[in-house]
């Protein structure tokens with residue numbers, strides 16, 4: 001028998017305490033313990049990006065991180081982007097508007113990758129967009145619509161900032 | 171797939187971590203960023219009974235400038251190193267290579283020390299560390315050892331670290347003024363392990379190249395330092411550098427293997443081409459002038 005660990009993880013703004021087995025990945029913890037099945041598992045070795053979540057705001061692969069390593073950290077999953085009524089956030093809206101998904105398997109990872117770009121880079125270039133989603137594999141769309149969604153989300157964030165006069169990205 | 175059951179230890183001091191490794195020996199594995207180890211665990215290619223996570227050893231996460239260079243903590247992530255001014259100034263070749271390592275989400279977790287301890291000859295950092303003649307600092311039950319890069323990389327995924335030793339830091343010497351560096355690689359997809367990569371750091375003083383260090387990835391079982399090319403380029407004024415001769419000298423001594431992705435001949439040829447390019451760019455950055463072919 002392996003060891004078990006008490007963890008406290010902030011998930012989508014809610015503090016969650018649990019006892020996890022050492023070998024439990026963050027992805028399995030989110031999916032199986034917290035029923036947050038929007039985090040998808042494709043390859044389970046860090047290659048496809050379907051399992052991307054934000055760890056303290058930064059995209060990471062939840063399949064190659066242990067749940068125990070997330071103790072004391074803050075995690076945002078795809079479920080954390082929409083509001084309590086299920087209204088989609090601007091990046092998610094941009095994906096819909098741009099027809100940036102077909103089967104939807106890669107979508108949570110893609111959306112979170114773009115969300116992080118919008119949150120952290122003020123004026124992302126086309127290269128920044130490609131870099132942001134470059135580690136995420138999509139088997140359906142051919143990427144053109146995903147790039148378009150990212151561009152649209154970036155543009156919308158820029159307009160929103162201009163309208164509120166906010167000081168820009170973090 | 172999922173890993174086999176194991177005991178996870180999360181020590182908060184180096185002494186505790188070393189004691190755990192001393193106790194469990196071959197049955198234990200060190201966990202740093204997990205970006206190589208977790209895939210191996212998931213596939214059950216690694217089946218350790220004990221995993222010793224270095225994540226709480228905050229002292230290994232610092233980058234310190236010393237009088238003659240830089241001490242990089244083993245647990246500094248690629249992302250942190252990429253954002254560090256000290257790394258950009260004191261280890262320009264390392265800084266040039268970092269953006270080529272994997273994708274951003276992997277660079278957010280993966281560590282400088284993890285890459286070096288893993289010792290993958292296709293990886294960027296081991297080759298760069300070898301070319302820079304950096305010194306690896308390892309701590310174990312028998313004390314602290316300083317291992318020069320030339321002795322550190324022993325074989326494919328094999329390093330001079332003992333099973334009960336922890337790589338704590340990497341010492342990189344500060345280059346002289348008039349130093350420039352460049353890195354580039356050829357791969358199937360951006361972010362994947364490259365087929366072949368090349369990096370160069372060049373110092374120009376009094377109108378001649380006084381120091382040149384060339385790193386190649388993906389062309390041998392260990393990270394390759396292209397000393398044969400370095401010899402031809404040292405002591406030469408930048409305008410007279412014969413990059414084709416340097417490339418051919420390297421092509422003559424390397425013996426890459428071929429696989430599904432690229433033949434050995436292709437890899438050998440590309441290594442020479444990339445070598446010429448990175449040296450030209452490094453010279454340009456060192457002198458502020460574009461390199462003219464001799």
Ligand SMILES: Cc1cc2nc3c(=O)[nH]c(=O)nc-3n(C[C@H](O)[C@H](O)[C@H](O)COP(=O)(O)OP(=O)(O)OC[C@H]3O[C@@H](n4cnc5c(N)ncnc54)[C@H](O)[C@@H]3O)c2cc1C
Pocket residue numbers: 045046047064199200201202203204205206207208209224244245270271272273276279280281282283284285287288292293294295331335336337338361362363364
């Ligand atoms: C999709 C994907 C793409 C990748 N592409 C690239 C790439 O293009 N280039 C590249 O270089 N790498 C690539 N990697 C690998 C990545 O860089 C890893 O982060 C790196 O190889 C290991 O660093 P880590 O901190 O994650 O170490 P871990 O995975 O935690 O450990 C790796 C090994 O080193 C040992 N180890 C780690 N730290 C220490 C220490 N301080 N002392 C003693 N032993 C230690 C561990 O026991 C283990 O055997 C990729 C990984 C993924 C998942």
Ligand code: FES
Pocket residue numbers: 040041042043044045046047048049050051052061062063064
């Ligand atoms: S499931 Fe994590 S990267 Fe593919």
Ligand code: FES
Pocket residue numbers: 100101102103104105106107137138139140141
């Ligand atoms: S929409 Fe099907 S994998 Fe991307």
